[in-house]
Amino acid sequence: MTFAPTDSFSFVLSATSGAARTGFILTPRGTIRTPAFMPVGTVATVKGLYFDQVRAAGADIVLANTYHLMLRPGAERVAKLGGLHRFMGWGGPILTDSGGFQVMSLSSLRKMSENGVTFRSHVDGTHYELTPERAVEIQGLLGSDIQMQLDECVRLPCTDEEAARAMRLSVRWAERSKRAFEAQPKGRALFGIVQGGAVPALRVESACALADMDFPGYSIGGLAVGEPQEVMLAMIETVEPHLPITKPRYLMGVGTPDDLLEAVARGIDMFDCVMPTRSGRHALAFTRLGRINLKNARHAEDPRPLDEESDCPALRDYSRAYLHHLVRCEEMLGAMLISWANIHYYQQLMAGARDAIAAGRYADYVGEVKDGWARGDIPVWEG
Amino acid sequence: MTFAPTDSFSFVLSATSGAARTGFILTPRGTIRTPAFMPVGTVATVKGLYFDQVRAAGADIVLANTYHLMLRPGAERVAKLGGLHRFMGWGGPILTDSGGFQVMSLSSLRKMSENGVTFRSHVDGTHYELTPERAVEIQGLLGSDIQMQLDECVRLPCTDEEAARAMRLSVRWAERSKRAFEAQPKGRALFGIVQGGAVPALRVESACALADMDFPGYSIGGLAVGEPQEVMLAMIETVEPHLPITKPRYLMGVGTPDDLLEAVARGIDMFDCVMPTRSGRHALAFTRLGRINLKNARHAEDPRPLDEESDCPALRDYSRAYLHHLVRCEEMLGAMLISWANIHYYQQLMAGARDAIAAGRYADYVGEVKDGWARGDIPVWEG
Ligand SMILES: [Zn+2]
């Protein structure tokens, strides 16, 4: 399906299969096929990949981190250079987070207040302030197509009181973010972020409050931070009925291929995660045959590629023996190739999900994919 | 000029300009245009580049290191996997060194004898022996197209006696290497290596002894090891008259772009050096505008590429501001792009040399290139 160029942001839901949905997010910079996995370009680069490879792997949109970019090279500098798309050489849509999550996990000397958060950079100790208004301003300077409200992520486990306080603060910040966002050009979108820890009633309160504000999309934050998968899935099931059907839902920072399949089954449309590239730098490949650790000596003399049936050069054109050798020697090319293979597999997994949902057979698809993982890797090479 | 497929190794000298030469080395795996710069693929990868990029940059041949490959993954293993070309995915000619130089510079517990050298791996301490015969055997197992005799490189400065001893041992090893090489398939070549430290008489003795043995090509070793450029050039001038005109001459481990131009002017046909990729990992770009240090803050807001006139994407399609940012963040893509740019520039420099020699204007070419370096980089961006 192709769409005419648009100057506005919209979501077209084209098919469902159970609670799983497939559709299209239309933006002035291009169409995003959902369910979508967004490769993470933390500091304006998807680590170890050329953007041509990211695109060819099937990604319609990439994510960049506001926190990292506000420290280096700085939002004003990126704006001066023509915005993030031009800066990094990616013409498609970009989603940015608000910076809140990384402030909590990376910076030091944090001080939260009703107004926002002050902190010191983990890079050079510089003092910064991030408010809902400034987070939106930064994302505007970057030229982000899909922006996130500033929210407060609490670490799990935490008390219900603490989760409630942070969630309600985030709802107030959602309102301020929305007002600040009105200054931005048409065609961009600001998503509200559902918080509430692992407390169902708080999650529902958050989702309903944000839904009342009528955002063009909704994120679910504060999950995939170490809790068991069933807790994450239960929270998605709790929240989902309270989010408008007609708006995209983005599960932030998730996850493994299995997490993606299960979250799609529960109505999620968008994902991002560093896992494919981070694992790629640590020799772990995600494939239709399951996880393959290229450090393992079983690959040392194996002339076969990771997946001879793949159309991705990284999976098809390099022997396991060569990948194993590169990994052992800590060569850049090893990280480059396995990261590329993983980005490709994540995209392939989502493409398969979209097709299966369109055909009304998403549950079957999940079964088939999981059977493939369970069968596991090809037998050890006996050459 | 194109050549019909050949099953033998030969050198065609097609033009000279002063002492500078241009020609073609014909091999069963393809033609090498000379003067040639060979990118270094130490452990079967040119660090940070895809081989497609190496080829597209204009490289006809790459170098791989026998020492590194005998340790990891091991020559027998590479042979089992179908040879080095298939292992690393490079179909063109490959030149391998003999391992002697790295044994001297990297390994520990070396013991030299008439028979060869024993040492411990710098990776895991494993004990190895390298003899002239084994060095040739390893290169044969790798499937190398142009192989090097084992030689002894002494560290400069050293006494004349020490330089003489090592040179004469290397000549005896040349004879043994040549005998051992006779077992290999037709179409491959073994080069003798001229040694003799910085002592002209020893260099001449070495060159004449090797020339008498009638090698298909001659290397000059033991230079570019820290001595001033004029010493290196003087040694080339000393040796050159004693090398057969009809055979290619390879100056090992050299060098800067300026070293290459000056050595070509003195009759050298082939080079290899880690400088373009090593510098690329340290933010230093070699360009027609001279050396550009991308760490420098002057690039931080510069939207211009390294060289807008280049046909290399790394030089043309990424802003200096973006490269500077990648370097500051120690992102892989920074090393990938600057290494690529440098490999491209080295190839471009040699392509220009070949054209200029063919046109009988090599001295002019050298002047033009050096003028370009002297004019230096474009003015600081004042945007
Ligand atoms: Zn509700």
Ligand SMILES: [Zn+2]
């Ligand atoms: Zn002579």
